[in-house]
Amino acid sequence: MRYINTLHEGETIRNIYLCKSKRSAETRNGKPYDTLNLQDKTGMLDGKIWDPNSQGVADYDEMDFVEVFGDVISYNGNLQLNIRQLRVAEEGEYNPADYMPTSENSVDVMYNELLSYVKQIENPYLRQAVEYYFVKDEAFIKKFKAHSAAKSIHHGFSGGLLEHTLSIVKMCEFYVHSYSIFNKDLLYAAALYHDIGKTKELSAFPENDYTDGGQLLGHIVIGVEMVSDAVRSIPGFPETLANELKHCIVAHHGELEYGSPKKPALAEALALYHADCTDARFQTLKELFKDKQTNDWLGYNRLFESNLRKTSI
Template sequence: MVFITDFNEGDMISNVYLCKNKQTGTTKSGKTYYNLELVDKTGSIAGKVWELTNAIGHFEAKNFIKIDGQVTSFNNELQLNIKKIRIADEGEYVEADYMPCTKKDIEQMYKDLMALVESLDKDYYKVLLKKFFAEDPAFVKEFKNHSAAKSIHHGYIGGLLEHSLAVAKMCDYYTTYYPVLNRDLLITAALLHDIGKVYEISKFPENDYTDAGQLLGHIVMGTMMIRDKINTIDNFPAKA
Protein backbone atom coordinates (compact mmCIF):
# COMPACT_ATOMS: atom_id res chain seq x y z
CA MET A 1 0.00 0.00 0.00
CA VAL A 2 1.36 3.40 -1.04
CA PHE A 3 -0.33 6.05 1.06
CA ILE A 4 -1.24 9.44 -0.35
CA THR A 5 0.90 11.26 2.19
CA ASP A 6 3.97 9.52 0.67
CA PHE A 7 3.29 10.63 -2.93
CA ASN A 8 5.99 12.59 -4.73
CA GLU A 9 5.82 14.31 -8.09
CA GLY A 10 6.67 11.86 -10.85
CA ASP A 11 5.71 8.72 -8.93
CA MET A 12 3.94 6.01 -10.92
CA ILE A 13 1.02 4.72 -8.85
CA SER A 14 -0.81 1.40 -9.23
CA ASN A 15 -2.96 0.95 -6.16
CA VAL A 16 -6.44 0.94 -4.65
CA TYR A 17 -8.02 4.13 -3.27
CA LEU A 18 -11.46 5.16 -2.14
CA CYS A 19 -13.19 7.45 -4.62
CA LYS A 20 -14.89 9.96 -2.33
CA ASN A 21 -16.21 12.23 -5.07
CA LYS A 22 -16.65 11.95 -8.83
CA GLN A 23 -17.57 14.86 -11.07
CA THR A 24 -17.91 14.94 -14.84
CA GLY A 25 -16.68 18.00 -16.69
CA THR A 26 -16.23 19.21 -20.23
CA THR A 27 -13.14 20.86 -21.65
CA LYS A 28 -13.29 23.95 -23.86
CA SER A 29 -12.92 21.65 -26.85
CA GLY A 30 -15.97 19.62 -25.78
CA LYS A 31 -14.16 16.55 -24.41
CA THR A 32 -15.58 14.87 -21.32
CA TYR A 33 -13.29 14.28 -18.36
CA TYR A 34 -13.57 13.12 -14.73
CA ASN A 35 -12.53 15.10 -11.70
CA LEU A 36 -12.08 12.75 -8.71
CA GLU A 37 -11.26 13.03 -5.04
CA LEU A 38 -9.31 9.97 -3.91
CA VAL A 39 -8.72 9.29 -0.23
CA ASP A 40 -7.00 6.98 2.19
CA LYS A 41 -6.44 7.29 5.94
CA THR A 42 -3.54 9.71 5.42
CA GLY A 43 -5.30 12.29 3.27
CA SER A 44 -6.82 13.05 -0.10
CA ILE A 45 -5.67 13.95 -3.60
CA ALA A 46 -7.37 15.17 -6.77
CA GLY A 47 -7.50 12.64 -9.59
CA LYS A 48 -7.87 13.68 -13.22
CA VAL A 49 -9.05 11.41 -16.01
CA TRP A 50 -8.52 13.34 -19.21
CA GLU A 51 -8.96 10.46 -21.67
CA LEU A 52 -12.08 8.29 -21.26
CA THR A 53 -10.68 5.25 -23.03
CA ASN A 54 -11.63 1.59 -22.68
CA ALA A 55 -9.10 1.44 -19.83
CA ILE A 56 -11.44 3.56 -17.71
CA GLY A 57 -14.01 1.13 -16.37
CA HIS A 58 -17.37 2.04 -14.88
CA PHE A 59 -17.29 3.19 -11.25
CA GLU A 60 -19.11 5.58 -8.94
CA ALA A 61 -18.32 7.74 -5.95
CA LYS A 62 -17.80 5.70 -2.76
CA ASN A 63 -16.34 2.77 -4.73
CA PHE A 64 -12.90 1.38 -3.95
CA ILE A 65 -11.07 1.65 -7.27
CA LYS A 66 -7.80 0.30 -8.60
CA ILE A 67 -6.05 3.10 -10.45
CA ASP A 68 -2.93 3.39 -12.57
CA GLY A 69 -1.49 6.84 -13.05
CA GLN A 70 1.25 9.34 -12.37
CA VAL A 71 1.62 11.97 -9.65
CA THR A 72 1.88 15.41 -11.23
CA SER A 73 1.88 18.97 -9.88
CA PHE A 74 -0.54 21.77 -10.74
CA ASN A 75 -0.52 25.15 -9.01
CA ASN A 76 1.97 23.72 -6.50
CA GLU A 77 -0.43 20.94 -5.49
CA LEU A 78 -0.02 17.25 -6.24
CA GLN A 79 -2.65 15.44 -8.27
CA LEU A 80 -2.99 12.12 -10.06
CA ASN A 81 -3.12 11.89 -13.84
CA ILE A 82 -5.03 8.60 -14.19
CA LYS A 83 -4.84 6.29 -17.20
CA LYS A 84 -6.61 3.14 -15.95
CA ILE A 85 -9.46 2.51 -13.50
CA ARG A 86 -11.46 -0.51 -12.42
CA ILE A 87 -13.51 -1.32 -9.34
CA ALA A 88 -11.26 -3.11 -6.85
CA ASP A 89 -11.91 -6.75 -6.11
CA GLU A 90 -12.65 -8.01 -2.61
CA GLY A 91 -9.37 -8.87 -0.94
CA GLU A 92 -7.40 -6.19 -2.78
CA TYR A 93 -7.82 -3.68 0.03
CA VAL A 94 -8.35 -3.36 3.77
CA GLU A 95 -11.06 -0.80 4.58
CA ALA A 96 -9.21 0.47 7.67
CA ASP A 97 -6.47 1.80 5.36
CA TYR A 98 -8.97 4.27 3.88
CA MET A 99 -10.68 5.66 6.96
CA PRO A 100 -8.88 8.44 8.87
CA CYS A 101 -8.83 7.61 12.56
CA THR A 102 -7.74 9.25 15.79
CA LYS A 103 -4.25 8.37 16.95
CA LYS A 104 -5.55 8.10 20.50
CA ASP A 105 -7.01 4.97 22.12
CA ILE A 106 -10.79 5.23 21.70
CA GLU A 107 -11.60 2.89 24.59
CA GLN A 108 -9.24 4.72 26.94
CA MET A 109 -10.80 8.05 25.98
CA TYR A 110 -14.22 6.60 26.72
CA LYS A 111 -13.01 5.44 30.14
CA ASP A 112 -11.65 8.95 30.81
CA LEU A 113 -15.02 10.41 29.81
CA MET A 114 -16.88 8.11 32.20
CA ALA A 115 -14.43 8.98 34.99
CA LEU A 116 -15.34 12.63 34.53
CA VAL A 117 -19.02 11.72 34.69
CA GLU A 118 -18.50 9.83 37.95
CA SER A 119 -16.55 12.78 39.41
CA LEU A 120 -19.56 15.10 39.31
CA ASP A 121 -21.25 16.07 42.56
CA LYS A 122 -24.84 16.64 41.46
CA ASP A 123 -26.71 13.41 40.79
CA TYR A 124 -29.02 14.84 38.13
CA TYR A 125 -26.05 15.72 35.93
CA LYS A 126 -24.68 12.19 36.35
CA VAL A 127 -28.06 10.68 35.50
CA LEU A 128 -28.37 12.84 32.38
CA LEU A 129 -24.89 11.99 31.12
CA LYS A 130 -25.34 8.30 31.84
CA LYS A 131 -28.57 8.36 29.82
CA PHE A 132 -26.33 9.07 26.82
CA PHE A 133 -22.96 7.51 27.61
CA ALA A 134 -23.89 4.41 29.62
CA GLU A 135 -27.52 3.47 28.94
CA ASP A 136 -27.76 4.10 25.20
CA PRO A 137 -25.42 1.61 23.48
CA ALA A 138 -26.44 2.69 19.99
CA PHE A 139 -25.54 6.30 20.78
CA VAL A 140 -22.28 5.28 22.49
CA LYS A 141 -21.21 3.34 19.39
CA GLU A 142 -21.94 6.31 17.13
CA PHE A 143 -20.27 8.79 19.49
CA LYS A 144 -17.08 6.71 19.77
CA ASN A 145 -16.69 6.29 16.03
CA HIS A 146 -17.97 9.59 14.69
CA SER A 147 -15.97 12.52 13.38
CA ALA A 148 -16.37 15.98 14.91
CA ALA A 149 -16.52 17.76 11.56
CA LYS A 150 -16.50 17.31 7.81
CA SER A 151 -13.11 18.99 7.41
CA ILE A 152 -12.42 21.82 9.89
CA HIS A 153 -11.28 19.88 12.96
CA HIS A 154 -11.17 16.30 14.22
CA GLY A 155 -12.57 15.07 10.90
CA TYR A 156 -11.77 11.41 11.52
CA ILE A 157 -13.10 8.32 13.27
CA GLY A 158 -13.01 8.95 17.01
CA GLY A 159 -12.77 12.69 16.46
CA LEU A 160 -16.05 13.55 18.18
CA LEU A 161 -15.05 11.68 21.34
CA GLU A 162 -11.53 13.14 21.26
CA HIS A 163 -12.80 16.70 20.82
CA SER A 164 -15.57 16.50 23.43
CA LEU A 165 -13.26 14.93 26.00
CA ALA A 166 -10.58 17.58 25.37
CA VAL A 167 -13.08 20.40 25.89
CA ALA A 168 -14.36 18.76 29.09
CA LYS A 169 -10.83 18.33 30.43
CA MET A 170 -10.06 22.00 29.72
CA CYS A 171 -13.21 23.01 31.59
CA ASP A 172 -12.15 20.79 34.50
CA TYR A 173 -8.74 22.49 34.51
CA TYR A 174 -10.25 25.98 34.52
CA THR A 175 -12.33 25.19 37.60
CA THR A 176 -9.17 24.43 39.58
CA TYR A 177 -8.11 28.06 39.10
CA TYR A 178 -11.53 29.68 39.27
CA PRO A 179 -13.58 27.99 42.02
CA VAL A 180 -16.51 30.30 41.29
CA LEU A 181 -17.16 28.31 38.10
CA ASN A 182 -19.86 25.64 38.19
CA ARG A 183 -17.74 22.56 37.52
CA ASP A 184 -20.64 20.12 37.14
CA LEU A 185 -22.45 22.36 34.65
CA LEU A 186 -19.32 23.10 32.62
CA ILE A 187 -18.28 19.47 32.25
CA THR A 188 -21.82 18.36 31.43
CA ALA A 189 -22.14 21.07 28.78
CA ALA A 190 -18.72 20.22 27.35
CA LEU A 191 -19.53 16.53 26.97
CA LEU A 192 -22.91 17.24 25.38
CA HIS A 193 -22.18 20.33 23.28
CA ASP A 194 -21.57 18.42 20.02
CA ILE A 195 -23.72 15.29 20.44
CA GLY A 196 -25.98 16.40 17.58
CA LYS A 197 -23.11 15.75 15.19
CA VAL A 198 -23.89 12.03 15.23
CA TYR A 199 -26.92 13.00 13.12
CA GLU A 200 -25.58 16.13 11.43
CA ILE A 201 -22.70 14.30 9.74
CA SER A 202 -22.91 10.91 8.04
CA LYS A 203 -20.57 8.01 8.76
CA PHE A 204 -17.37 7.34 6.89
CA PRO A 205 -16.61 7.01 4.08
CA GLU A 206 -19.12 9.77 3.26
CA ASN A 207 -18.48 11.98 6.33
CA ASP A 208 -20.72 14.64 4.83
CA TYR A 209 -23.70 16.68 6.00
CA THR A 210 -26.99 14.79 6.18
CA ASP A 211 -30.29 16.35 5.12
CA ALA A 212 -31.17 16.87 8.78
CA GLY A 213 -27.74 18.34 9.36
CA GLN A 214 -28.27 20.84 6.57
CA LEU A 215 -31.79 21.77 7.68
CA LEU A 216 -31.37 21.82 11.47
CA GLY A 217 -27.71 21.62 12.40
CA HIS A 218 -26.07 19.91 15.35
CA ILE A 219 -26.87 22.61 17.91
CA VAL A 220 -30.64 22.35 17.40
CA MET A 221 -30.55 18.55 17.16
CA GLY A 222 -28.34 18.28 20.24
CA THR A 223 -30.68 20.53 22.21
CA MET A 224 -33.62 18.32 21.22
CA MET A 225 -31.71 15.19 22.26
CA ILE A 226 -30.90 16.68 25.67
CA ARG A 227 -34.51 17.82 26.14
CA ASP A 228 -35.80 14.32 25.39
CA LYS A 229 -33.45 12.73 27.94
CA ILE A 230 -34.22 15.33 30.60
CA ASN A 231 -37.94 14.63 30.14
CA THR A 232 -37.30 11.07 31.34
CA ILE A 233 -35.62 12.24 34.58
CA ASP A 234 -37.83 12.95 37.58
CA ASN A 235 -37.37 16.33 39.26
CA PHE A 236 -34.63 17.57 36.95
CA PRO A 237 -34.29 21.24 37.99
CA ALA A 238 -35.39 23.95 35.57
CA LYS A 239 -32.32 25.95 36.55
CA ALA A 240 -29.35 23.75 37.37
Protein backbone atom coordinates in the same frame (compact mmCIF):
# COMPACT_ATOMS: atom_id res chain seq x y z
CA MET B 1 -0.80 -0.76 -0.53
CA ARG B 2 0.64 2.72 -1.13
CA TYR B 3 -0.80 5.11 1.39
CA ILE B 4 -1.44 8.66 0.24
CA ASN B 5 0.93 10.20 2.77
CA THR B 6 3.84 8.22 1.27
CA LEU B 7 3.39 9.44 -2.32
CA HIS B 8 5.93 11.74 -3.97
CA GLU B 9 5.92 13.96 -7.01
CA GLY B 10 7.19 12.19 -10.13
CA GLU B 11 5.99 8.71 -9.19
CA THR B 12 3.80 6.50 -11.36
CA ILE B 13 1.53 4.34 -9.22
CA ARG B 14 -1.14 1.67 -9.44
CA ASN B 15 -3.19 1.36 -6.27
CA ILE B 16 -6.71 1.05 -4.84
CA TYR B 17 -8.37 4.02 -3.12
CA LEU B 18 -11.85 4.98 -2.04
CA CYS B 19 -13.49 7.42 -4.47
CA LYS B 20 -14.97 9.75 -1.85
CA SER B 21 -16.46 12.09 -4.47
CA LYS B 22 -16.42 12.79 -8.20
CA ARG B 23 -17.35 15.76 -10.32
CA SER B 24 -17.59 15.95 -14.10
CA ALA B 25 -16.80 19.22 -15.87
CA GLU B 26 -15.41 20.63 -19.10
CA THR B 27 -12.21 22.45 -19.94
CA ARG B 28 -12.26 25.87 -21.59
CA ASN B 29 -12.01 24.03 -24.90
CA GLY B 30 -15.14 22.02 -24.13
CA LYS B 31 -13.36 18.72 -23.40
CA PRO B 32 -14.86 16.63 -20.56
CA TYR B 33 -12.81 15.67 -17.50
CA ASP B 34 -13.46 14.20 -14.04
CA THR B 35 -12.22 15.42 -10.67
CA LEU B 36 -12.02 12.78 -7.93
CA ASN B 37 -11.32 12.92 -4.22
CA LEU B 38 -9.40 9.76 -3.41
CA GLN B 39 -9.14 8.65 0.20
CA ASP B 40 -7.31 6.21 2.42
CA LYS B 41 -6.76 6.26 6.17
CA THR B 42 -3.82 8.66 5.84
CA GLY B 43 -5.61 11.42 3.95
CA MET B 44 -7.11 12.67 0.72
CA LEU B 45 -5.66 13.03 -2.79
CA ASP B 46 -7.01 15.08 -5.67
CA GLY B 47 -7.32 13.03 -8.85
CA LYS B 48 -7.94 14.11 -12.44
CA ILE B 49 -9.12 12.03 -15.39
CA TRP B 50 -8.49 14.18 -18.45
CA ASP B 51 -10.02 11.65 -20.85
CA PRO B 52 -12.93 9.96 -19.02
CA ASN B 53 -14.18 8.39 -22.27
CA SER B 54 -11.00 6.44 -22.94
CA GLN B 55 -11.07 2.63 -23.01
CA GLY B 56 -8.87 2.48 -19.91
CA VAL B 57 -11.45 4.18 -17.71
CA ALA B 58 -14.36 1.99 -16.59
CA ASP B 59 -17.70 3.25 -15.28
CA TYR B 60 -17.45 4.16 -11.60
CA ASP B 61 -19.29 6.18 -8.99
CA GLU B 62 -18.81 7.90 -5.65
CA MET B 63 -18.01 5.56 -2.74
CA ASP B 64 -16.59 2.91 -5.08
CA PHE B 65 -13.22 1.41 -4.29
CA VAL B 66 -11.25 2.02 -7.48
CA GLU B 67 -7.89 0.86 -8.75
CA VAL B 68 -6.17 3.79 -10.41
CA PHE B 69 -3.03 3.97 -12.54
CA GLY B 70 -1.42 7.34 -13.07
CA ASP B 71 1.25 9.94 -12.43
CA VAL B 72 1.76 11.90 -9.23
CA ILE B 73 2.39 15.60 -9.91
CA SER B 74 2.46 18.78 -7.85
CA TYR B 75 -0.17 21.45 -8.50
CA ASN B 76 -0.43 24.66 -6.46
CA GLY B 77 1.72 23.12 -3.76
CA ASN B 78 -0.38 19.97 -3.38
CA LEU B 79 -0.01 16.49 -4.83
CA GLN B 80 -2.38 15.49 -7.60
CA LEU B 81 -2.85 12.19 -9.44
CA ASN B 82 -3.32 12.36 -13.19
CA ILE B 83 -5.22 9.11 -13.81
CA ARG B 84 -4.67 7.19 -17.04
CA GLN B 85 -6.56 4.02 -16.12
CA LEU B 86 -9.34 3.24 -13.63
CA ARG B 87 -11.40 0.20 -12.75
CA VAL B 88 -13.76 -0.63 -9.90
CA ALA B 89 -12.07 -2.99 -7.45
CA GLU B 90 -13.76 -6.20 -6.38
CA GLU B 91 -14.45 -7.31 -2.83
CA GLY B 92 -11.45 -9.15 -1.43
CA GLU B 93 -8.97 -6.90 -3.25
CA TYR B 94 -8.94 -4.34 -0.44
CA ASN B 95 -9.33 -4.04 3.33
CA PRO B 96 -11.95 -1.37 4.18
CA ALA B 97 -10.02 -0.49 7.36
CA ASP B 98 -7.20 0.86 5.18
CA TYR B 99 -9.52 3.58 3.91
CA MET B 100 -10.95 4.85 7.18
CA PRO B 101 -8.95 7.71 8.72
CA THR B 102 -8.65 7.04 12.46
CA SER B 103 -7.48 8.84 15.56
CA GLU B 104 -3.83 8.38 16.49
CA ASN B 105 -4.96 7.75 20.07
CA SER B 106 -6.61 4.70 21.60
CA VAL B 107 -10.39 5.06 21.49
CA ASP B 108 -10.88 2.93 24.61
CA VAL B 109 -8.28 4.89 26.59
CA MET B 110 -9.86 8.20 25.55
CA TYR B 111 -13.36 7.03 26.43
CA ASN B 112 -12.30 5.81 29.87
CA GLU B 113 -10.69 9.20 30.47
CA LEU B 114 -13.91 10.90 29.34
CA LEU B 115 -15.88 8.80 31.83
CA SER B 116 -13.60 10.03 34.61
CA TYR B 117 -15.04 13.51 34.03
CA VAL B 118 -18.57 12.13 34.07
CA LYS B 119 -17.85 10.78 37.56
CA GLN B 120 -16.75 14.25 38.71
CA ILE B 121 -20.20 15.76 38.05
CA GLU B 122 -21.79 16.06 41.49
CA ASN B 123 -25.17 17.56 40.61
CA PRO B 124 -27.52 14.53 40.53
CA TYR B 125 -29.63 15.85 37.65
CA LEU B 126 -26.70 16.74 35.40
CA ARG B 127 -24.95 13.49 36.31
CA GLN B 128 -28.01 11.45 35.29
CA ALA B 129 -28.42 13.47 32.08
CA VAL B 130 -24.86 12.73 31.01
CA GLU B 131 -25.05 9.07 32.05
CA TYR B 132 -28.24 8.69 29.98
CA TYR B 133 -26.07 8.53 26.85
CA PHE B 134 -22.44 8.15 27.88
CA VAL B 135 -22.94 5.29 30.36
CA LYS B 136 -26.29 3.61 29.71
CA ASP B 137 -26.83 3.81 25.93
CA GLU B 138 -24.59 1.13 24.41
CA ALA B 139 -25.65 1.88 20.83
CA PHE B 140 -24.81 5.56 21.30
CA ILE B 141 -21.46 4.74 22.93
CA LYS B 142 -20.46 2.53 20.00
CA LYS B 143 -21.43 5.23 17.51
CA PHE B 144 -19.81 8.04 19.50
CA LYS B 145 -16.48 6.19 19.72
CA ALA B 146 -16.30 5.65 15.96
CA HIS B 147 -17.68 9.00 14.78
CA SER B 148 -15.89 11.98 13.29
CA ALA B 149 -16.30 15.54 14.55
CA ALA B 150 -16.59 17.03 11.06
CA LYS B 151 -16.81 16.16 7.40
CA SER B 152 -13.44 17.71 6.58
CA ILE B 153 -12.44 20.81 8.60
CA HIS B 154 -11.10 19.28 11.84
CA HIS B 155 -11.16 15.86 13.51
CA GLY B 156 -12.63 14.40 10.32
CA PHE B 157 -11.62 10.85 11.22
CA SER B 158 -13.00 7.89 13.13
CA GLY B 159 -12.64 8.66 16.83
CA GLY B 160 -12.44 12.36 16.03
CA LEU B 161 -15.63 13.27 17.89
CA LEU B 162 -14.39 11.52 21.01
CA GLU B 163 -10.93 13.09 20.72
CA HIS B 164 -12.42 16.56 20.22
CA THR B 165 -14.88 16.19 23.11
CA LEU B 166 -12.15 15.02 25.47
CA SER B 167 -9.97 18.00 24.51
CA ILE B 168 -12.86 20.37 25.23
CA VAL B 169 -13.51 18.84 28.65
CA LYS B 170 -9.81 19.11 29.54
CA MET B 171 -9.78 22.79 28.60
CA CYS B 172 -12.89 23.34 30.68
CA GLU B 173 -11.13 21.65 33.59
CA PHE B 174 -8.39 24.27 33.27
CA TYR B 175 -10.97 27.06 33.24
CA VAL B 176 -12.64 25.69 36.38
CA HIS B 177 -9.36 25.52 38.27
CA SER B 178 -8.24 28.96 37.07
CA TYR B 179 -11.41 31.02 37.49
CA SER B 180 -13.94 30.82 40.32
CA ILE B 181 -16.86 32.07 38.21
CA PHE B 182 -17.72 28.71 36.65
CA ASN B 183 -20.09 26.00 37.81
CA LYS B 184 -18.01 22.89 37.25
CA ASP B 185 -20.93 20.50 36.89
CA LEU B 186 -22.74 22.58 34.28
CA LEU B 187 -19.56 23.25 32.30
CA TYR B 188 -18.49 19.58 32.27
CA ALA B 189 -21.97 18.42 31.27
CA ALA B 190 -22.16 21.04 28.50
CA ALA B 191 -18.69 20.11 27.23
CA LEU B 192 -19.64 16.44 27.08
CA TYR B 193 -22.89 17.24 25.32
CA HIS B 194 -21.85 20.12 23.03
CA ASP B 195 -21.32 18.11 19.81
CA ILE B 196 -23.47 15.09 20.62
CA GLY B 197 -25.74 15.97 17.69
CA LYS B 198 -22.96 15.13 15.25
CA THR B 199 -23.70 11.44 15.79
CA LYS B 200 -26.87 12.12 13.78
CA GLU B 201 -25.73 15.06 11.66
CA LEU B 202 -23.03 13.00 9.92
CA SER B 203 -23.23 9.47 8.60
CA ALA B 204 -20.77 6.78 9.62
CA PHE B 205 -17.60 5.99 7.70
CA PRO B 206 -16.76 5.50 4.94
CA GLU B 207 -19.41 8.01 3.83
CA ASN B 208 -18.90 10.55 6.65
CA ASP B 209 -21.32 12.93 4.94
CA TYR B 210 -24.30 15.01 6.00
CA THR B 211 -27.52 13.12 6.65
CA ASP B 212 -30.92 14.54 5.75
CA GLY B 213 -31.37 15.51 9.39
CA GLY B 214 -27.94 17.10 9.41
CA GLN B 215 -28.76 19.19 6.36
CA LEU B 216 -32.19 20.23 7.63
CA LEU B 217 -31.45 20.79 11.33
CA GLY B 218 -27.70 20.72 12.04
CA HIS B 219 -25.92 19.28 15.06
CA ILE B 220 -26.81 22.13 17.43
CA VAL B 221 -30.58 21.65 17.08
CA ILE B 222 -30.19 17.87 17.07
CA GLY B 223 -28.05 18.10 20.22
CA VAL B 224 -30.67 20.15 22.05
CA GLU B 225 -33.31 17.58 21.08
CA MET B 226 -31.11 14.81 22.48
CA VAL B 227 -30.65 16.73 25.73
CA SER B 228 -34.42 17.14 25.96
CA ASP B 229 -34.87 13.37 25.60
CA ALA B 230 -32.45 12.79 28.49
CA VAL B 231 -34.01 15.48 30.69
CA ARG B 232 -37.53 14.12 30.19
CA SER B 233 -36.38 10.74 31.49
CA ILE B 234 -35.26 12.23 34.83
CA PRO B 235 -38.09 12.99 37.31
CA GLY B 236 -37.99 16.47 38.79
CA PHE B 237 -35.23 17.83 36.56
CA PRO B 238 -35.23 21.62 37.23
CA GLU B 239 -36.48 23.57 34.23
CA THR B 240 -34.00 26.41 34.72
CA LEU B 241 -31.06 24.02 34.89
CA ALA B 242 -32.27 22.24 31.74
CA ASN B 243 -32.47 25.56 29.91
CA GLU B 244 -28.98 26.53 31.08
CA LEU B 245 -27.56 23.25 29.75
CA LYS B 246 -29.40 23.69 26.46
CA HIS B 247 -28.21 27.29 26.20
CA CYS B 248 -24.58 26.20 26.42
CA ILE B 249 -25.13 23.88 23.46
CA VAL B 250 -27.14 26.45 21.51
CA ALA B 251 -24.45 29.12 21.99
CA HIS B 252 -21.26 27.08 21.64
CA HIS B 253 -20.44 28.45 18.16
CA GLY B 254 -20.35 31.89 19.73
CA GLU B 255 -21.75 34.01 16.91
CA LEU B 256 -25.00 34.02 14.97
CA GLU B 257 -23.13 33.94 11.66
CA TYR B 258 -21.31 30.77 12.77
CA GLY B 259 -24.57 28.89 13.31
CA SER B 260 -25.41 29.59 16.95
CA PRO B 261 -29.08 30.59 17.39
CA LYS B 262 -28.05 32.53 20.53
CA LYS B 263 -24.82 34.23 21.61
CA PRO B 264 -23.35 33.11 24.95
CA ALA B 265 -25.24 34.58 27.93
CA LEU B 266 -23.69 32.41 30.66
CA ALA B 267 -20.07 32.21 31.78
CA GLU B 268 -20.14 28.47 31.11
CA ALA B 269 -21.46 29.01 27.59
CA LEU B 270 -18.70 31.53 26.88
CA ALA B 271 -16.05 29.15 28.22
CA LEU B 272 -17.41 26.32 26.09
CA TYR B 273 -17.36 28.52 22.99
CA HIS B 274 -13.71 29.49 23.50
CA ALA B 275 -12.67 25.90 24.26
CA ASP B 276 -14.44 24.62 21.15
CA CYS B 277 -12.96 27.33 18.93
CA THR B 278 -9.46 26.78 20.32
CA ASP B 279 -9.45 23.02 19.79
CA ALA B 280 -11.03 23.24 16.34
CA ARG B 281 -8.51 25.82 15.11
CA PHE B 282 -5.40 24.20 16.53
CA GLN B 283 -6.44 20.76 15.28
CA THR B 284 -6.98 22.34 11.86
CA LEU B 285 -3.44 23.74 12.03
CA LYS B 286 -2.14 20.34 13.09
CA GLU B 287 -3.76 18.72 10.07
CA LEU B 288 -2.53 21.48 7.73
CA PHE B 289 1.04 21.05 8.96
CA LYS B 290 0.91 17.26 9.00
CA ASP B 291 3.53 15.64 6.77
CA LYS B 292 4.92 19.06 5.77
CA GLN B 293 8.68 18.57 5.84
CA THR B 294 9.59 22.21 5.18
CA ASN B 295 8.59 25.60 6.52
CA ASP B 296 7.30 26.76 3.13
CA TRP B 297 4.31 29.07 3.13
CA LEU B 298 1.07 27.13 2.69
CA GLY B 299 -0.87 29.88 0.96
CA TYR B 300 -3.88 31.90 2.05
CA ASN B 301 -6.26 30.00 4.32
CA ARG B 302 -9.88 31.18 4.48
CA LEU B 303 -10.47 29.92 8.02
CA PHE B 304 -7.53 31.81 9.47
CA GLU B 305 -7.67 34.66 6.92
CA SER B 306 -3.90 34.50 6.63
CA ASN B 307 -1.01 32.87 4.82
CA LEU B 308 0.49 30.23 7.10
CA ARG B 309 3.73 28.33 7.56
CA LYS B 310 5.51 26.28 10.21
CA THR B 311 8.16 27.92 12.36
CA SER B 312 11.79 27.62 11.28
CA ILE B 313 12.88 25.56 14.32
